[in-house]
Every structure is written in structure tokens, then in C-alpha cells.
Amino acid sequence: MLHEKRLILSPYRVLLIGPRRAILKILRARKIPFSVWREDATYPIMDAQKVVTEPLFNTTKKLQQFVNEAFAGESFTHVIAGSESAVYAAAVARRIVGARASATTTALRCRDKLAMKQYLSDYDIPMTRFLAESAVDSAATAFAYLGSPLVRKQRKSSGGRSFELITREQDLILRQNGRNILEKFVSAPEASIESFIHDGEIKFVNTTRYLEKGHVNLVPAAFDETLQAAMLKLNRQVIEALKISWGTTHLEVYLTDNGLLFGEIALRPPGGYIMNAMQHAYAFNPWEAFVAIELGEPFEFPQFATAYSCVEILHPGIGRISAIHGEQQVKEHASVREFRLKVKVGDMIHKREAAGQDIGYLLHVSETPAARLDLYHHFKNQFVIDIT
Structure with a gap:
């Protein structure tokens, strides 16, 4: 008997802006045809239908012009943003290429810290004081309103890039280019809330504790019930105010003695290997969930965590590596789920400009929050990178 091999075509065609390897892996596994728009050619993508390497422009006009030129006559069912800088570009591109649309105003507010905070101020969201730097007439005015120290950030940046802590008036040289926001400095522990939203409902939520911001998540x-409930309430308020009907969000919050303060929200997956940590804590693949949400598909999320993850982001500081202690013990430890070290003895480590820059990471799991902290301290003492 002759058996005919039938080719099953995917109903999707995706434009991925700001590619991440984990997203590419899911698209490939699902045999979804895709094209890529990336800012730099850090690694080859040989199986894409089309690869465009160009900047992700900041203005709507430039974005519209580029998409019309680069993808002329092409149509996509979905446009997926894999990075912070790709969120607004994806919202603009969706309307041009006929893909599932999202609100460009929402995308902009989730990208622009000033627009975000100005908008959310009307919804009684608790947050630290802020000013548009371009609207400030003198350093004295800024310090009088915000106090000392104050923080200067670029309105459209992420991962701690462009963060400046300024303590004296004479050190604040005002820039009138409209690119920065000034904020009152908040000295308090921080945390984040990750949400997967489908059809206007939060289908899954996780809270992350920044044990050491930028280094340990x-x-x-495992906060107490009162704090957990307050965080989830704030998260819902922000998502509802911004009218986010679908997508994956990453909201950062300050845990002050006087209550929660909203930091910012991003409409994209979190960094800091939090997605990896969620996979091992909840026993599901959050990248599969992310792609499903982007495609408008339902996804069966876990109801509770089965383990407690800790991810340590490695960056010992500036200098040359003189010794690495305990690497083999880390590799052999039964609780370690992921471990990557990108450097060796003799390598030079440069200044860390953003949270996404590291020399590796260590992810381990425990059965209880207390055991997790014990294991963290164990590795902190046993796994050491010497710098000279």
C-alpha cells in the first residue's frame, strides 16, 4: 500500500522583533515560519524566512517608514517582541503587516517611564516622586522637590542602563533633550511580579524577590500572605489601568516600611534568568506559555509551585580572574539545575553596565524557602571567583 506523506502547514507566520534564543527554539519546535528584525547580528539565524539587521527606531514615523520598506508586500499573522526596545516597534509593525493588533499607546506607556508614570498618576498608583528633566529650570528646583539623592534615568531604557545617583546640586547638569526622567531615590528592598495575560484576564502570576538586586533572584x-496579597492587588491595578488585554508583564515594586511603591512595568518577559527559575519552580515551560499568549492561544498554567528556585547572576566586579574555586562542586551538586560559566582564569572582566551583562549564572532548587536560603549561603561560601 502506498502511503502519502502529507505536509501540514502552520496557520501562523511570525515576525520576531528583538529575537531571543528561547523564543526561536519554541517557534522552531512548533514549525512556525518566522522572519526576524534584530538590531545586531550577534549569532546566525539560518532558518528564518527573512533576517533584517537594523536599529529599532524610536519615532513612530521612522518605524512606519522602515517596516513599509523592509517588509513591503509581506503579511504576518503575529508580531512578537522579544526585548524591551522591541515592544513599541512591534505595536507599530502589527498594524502595517496585518498582524494581531495591540494598542500602540499601551506599548509606549510600557516603554517610556515618564509617559507610564504620568498616566498611572491619575489612577492613584503609589509611586515615588518624579519630574521630566526637560521641564526643570534648575538643579535647585529638582532637589527641592525630589530631595537628595535623586536618580536620573533614560525614559526608554531597561536593566539599570543609564542609572545615575546624584547627591549634590552642582553635579546635576540638566539636559534639555527630553530623554530623561528624574526621580526621588528610594532606599528599600525590591521585588517583581510576572504575569501572563490572556483575553483580558491574568492567567498566571509569579512574585520574585530580589535578594540582591541584579545578582540574586x-x-x-515566598513573602508572607499580607505582602503577597498587596503586591498582587497593585499588579492588577496597574494592568487594568494600562488596559493590557494580552501579553506577558514584568512589574517592579519597592517594599518600603510605609507600603508598596510602584517602580515600573514592562510588556515583555523578565530578564535575570527569572523565566528559567520559573520553569524549575513551577514545572512548566514559561517560554511555551509566552509564545502561546502572543499567538492568542489558551495555555494550561500550573496552580502552584513545586519547588523554590534561586538564580545567582555572576559578575564579581572589574578585574582579571586569578582563580575559580568550587566549580566542580557546583556541577556535581544534586540541587543545581542550570550552571553556566562564560569565563576562565586569566580573562578580564569589564564594568557591568546593565543587569543583562554577566559572566554566567547558577540556578538551584530547594524544597522549602528556608532550605533555599541555606543553599544560597553554601554556594556563596564555596563557589568563589578571585579578581585581581
Whole structure:
């Protein structure tokens, strides 16, 4: 008997802006045809239908012009943003290429810290004081309103890039280019809330504790019930105010003695290997969930965590590596789920400009929050990178 091999075509065609390897892996596994728009050619993508390497422009006009030129006559069912800088570009591109649309105003507010905070101020969201730098007439005015120290950030940046802590008036040289926001400095622990939203409903939520901001993330956070409930309430308020009907969000919050303060929200997956940590804590693949949400598909999320993850992001500081202690013990430890070290003895480590820059990471799991902290301290003492 002759058996005919039937080719099953995917109903999707995706434009991925700001590619991440984990997203590419899911698209490939699902045999979804895709094209890529990336800012730099850091690694080859040989199986894409089309690869465009160009900047992700900041203005709507430039974005519209580029998409019309680069993808002329092409249509996509979906446009997926894989990075912070790709969120607004994706919202603009969706309307041009006929893909599932999202609100460009929402995308802009989730990208522009000033627009975000100005908008959310009308919804009684608790947050630290802020000013548009371009609207400030003198350093004295800024310090009088915000106090000392104050923080200067670029309105459209992420991962701690462009963060400046300024303590004296004479050190604040005002820039009138409209690119920055000034904020009152908040000295308090921080945490984040990750949400997967489908058809206007939050289908899954995780809280992350920043044990050491930029270096150690605990997933799930395991806060007490009162704090957990307050965080989830704030998260819902922000998502509803911004009218986010679908997508994956990453909201950062300050845990002050006087209550929660909203930091910012991003409409994209979190960094800091939090997605990896969620996978091991909840026993599901959050990248599969992310792609499903982007495609408008339902996804069966876990109801609770089965383990407590800790991810340690490695960056010992500036200098040359003189010794690495305990690497083999880390590799052999039964609780370690992921471990990557990108450097060796003799390598030079440069200044860390953003949270996404590291020399590796260590992810381990425990059965209880207390055991997780014990294991963290164990590795902190046993796994050491010497710098000279």
C-alpha cells in the first residue's frame, strides 16, 4: 500500500522583533515560519524566512517608514517582541503587516517611564516622586522637590542602563533633550511580579524577590500572605489601568516600611534568568506559555509551585580572574539545575553596565524557602571567583 506523506502547514507566520534564543527554539519546535528584525547580528539565524539587521527606531514615523520598506508586500499573522526596545516597534509593525493588533499607546506607556508614570498618576498608583528633566529650570528646583539623592534615568531604557545617583546640586547638569526622567531615590528592598495575560484576564502570576538586586533572584518570592496579597492587588491595578488585554508583564515594586511603591512595568518577559527559575519552580515551560499568549492561544498554567528556585547572576566586579574555586562542586551538586560559566582564569572582566551583562549564572532548587536560603549561603561560601 502506498502511503502519502502529507505536509501540514502552520496557520501562523511570525515576525520576531528583538529575537531571543528561547523564543526561536519554541517557534522552531512548533514549525512556525518566522522572519526576524534584530538590531545586531550577534549569532546566525539560518532558518528564518527573512533576517533584517537594523536599529529599532524610536519615532513612530521612522518605524512606519522602515517596516513599509523592509517588509513591503509581506503579511504576518503575529508580531512578537522579544526585548524591551522591541515592544513599541512591534505595536507599530502589527498594524502595517496585518498582524494581531495591540494598542500602540499601551506599548509606549510600557516603554517610556515618564509617559507610564504620568498616566498611572491619575489612577492613584503609589509611586515615588518624579519630574521630566526637560521641564526643570534648575538643579535647585529638582532637589527641592525630589530631595537628595535623586536618580536620573533614560525614559526608554531597561536593566539599570543609564542609572545615575546624584547627591549634590552642582553635579546635576540638566539636559534639555527630553530623554530623561528624574526621580526621588528610594532606599528599600525590591521585588517583581510576572504575569501572563490572556483575553483580558491574568492567567498566571509569579512574585520574585530580589535578594540582591541584579545578582540574586528568588522564585517564587515566598513573602508572607499580607505582602503577597498587596503586591498582587497593585499588579492588577496597574494592568487594568494600562488596559493590557494580552501579553506577558514584568512589574517592579519597592517594599518600603510605609507600603508598596510602584517602580515600573514592562510588556515583555523578565530578564535575570527569572523565566528559567520559573520553569524549575513551577514545572512548566514559561517560554511555551509566552509564545502561546502572543499567538492568542489558551495555555494550561500550573496552580502552584513545586519547588523554590534561586538564580545567582555572576559578575564579581572589574578585574582579571586569578582563580575559580568550587566549580566542580557546583556541577556535581544534586540541587543545581542550570550552571553556566562564560569565563576562565586569566580573562578580564569589564564594568557591568546593565543587569543583562554577566559572566554566567547558577540556578538551584530547594524544597522549602528556608532550605533555599541555606543553599544560597553554601554556594556563596564555596563557589568563589578571585579578581585581581
